Amino acid sequence: MTRFLAITRAEMLILRRNRWLFMATLIMVLFALALTFAGSAPTGTLGVDMLTVSVASMTTLSVYLAPLLALMISFDAIAGESDRGSLALILTYPAGRGEILMGKFTAHLAALSFAMIVGFGTAGAVAAWFGGAGAESVLALIRLILTSILLGAVFLALGYLMSSLAGGATAAAGLSAGLWLIFVVLYDLGLLGAVVMDQSGGFTQSVFPWVMVANPADAFRLWNIAGSEGVAITSGMTGVAQALPVWAAPASLLLWPVLAFTLARLAFRRVEP
């Protein structure tokens, strides 16, 4: 059972060595700080503290950035080894395919968590220092960090899925970029289009919230909004959040990592080195 830890250790070394960890953390810190300062203007008018505003802007940021950073590490995980010929070799060792995937996932998730905690944590601390924070806004920050890690986990696993299906690192990169575009941009655009077309409003009221929460990126957004009144006010997305039961968004975001990892595992089983 310690075999997957051997993979984890090697993957951690790689992430540190090729500066992914450094770059990802730097990106998170810079973006989070920039948004915190840029978003600090409207605090007075909404009557919430600066950390709340900061969390609201960082939520929007994380929807794009967490999947992107996750896919950037994971797309290469299997296709890269396959290209190098080392996949065939590693599969002749006693470690099973599940252990190999789990080993990589553990390392990648740890690195992603580090970047999230440092990035959002720094920005949160700065916001709290300059604009004050309350128990509720600190809770919102912690929720943001944890859900960002969950969202990252989903896209790590989806990246392994693409990596298994692609058969080569270049194709895997292309598939991952497409996946990101669909989940993070096109899905919402499609929903928006449907709402505009929907004259009667039946779709908008009953189906639309469920379709939306089925997407992990939207579930992430909804969870953070529903969780905090302050964040909801600042982001102006209360409608959908209220139309759904409270458990909907958490259920979606907790189920997705399991689902995606299972799919990745099944796809990896079929990879012929």
Add this chain to the structure above:
Amino acid sequence: MTDKALSIENVQKDRGKTRVLHDITLSLKPGERVALLGHNGAGKSTLIKAILGLIPHEAGTIRIGDAIPGSGTARQDTAYLPEAVSFHPALTGREQLTLFARLSGQKADIEGLLSRVGLGDAMDRRIGAYSKGMRQRLGLAQVLLGQPKLALLDEPTSGLDPISRQDLYAIIDELAGQGTAVLIASHALTEVEARTDRIAILRKGRLVADDTLANLSEAAGLPIRLRVRAAQNPDALAQAMGGTRVNGASVEILCAPDQKMQALRHIASMGDAVADLDMTPPRLEDLYRHFAQEDLS
């Protein structure tokens, strides 16, 4: 229990509609070194991957000792060197080999092994900065981890310089000496000729030869080449012995193995007319050509 390190019986493998392995039967005893030869696309790598359980086969059985390919025991007992392998460029040789040692679940003398394959000075450099031959040596170092019962080496000498090739065969001998059965897929005929116990030749997915070099020579009945240098008159000599003239003063005679002594006696009886004599038995190259290119009739 079996006394075979590897037994393959009537194995078939299809890739889509084409059959790439036809009815292969082959076995290796502990400590035996067997060369697996064949043209590009003959099915050498495919056979090795089937033995490792990396790809499924359609019919027949493969056993590593008594274990099924891909089972825990089989993986524990087998070492593999893929053709043209590379590793993650960000890791050092030491880190990569440590990973393999941990995966195999064995305590290993990492530094000793790396020195053994000539990477003693480079073990803490990144693999990205290794030459092709150095990566190949790193691959070889992981073969030596643990004490495998079966080693499958796919073109182990590709990319190695002449001295390294010598080292490689010394390592193979050492493995065989400790009881590991070694199967070497190769295109380097002259090397395997001298350094293996048995030759197996694949042609278009069929095993067309599997025997010692001497027995194969006999079965093929390839002629022995005698080159006689005439003292004075090569034409007369050529006529007297029924050979052909080559380069000025010499005559070349091809004779079947069982006619060799008779031909030698004949040459000896000519006395002073013969100045010198060279005899070349068929080489693996000739045998390979015979077996690998023969028409499938």
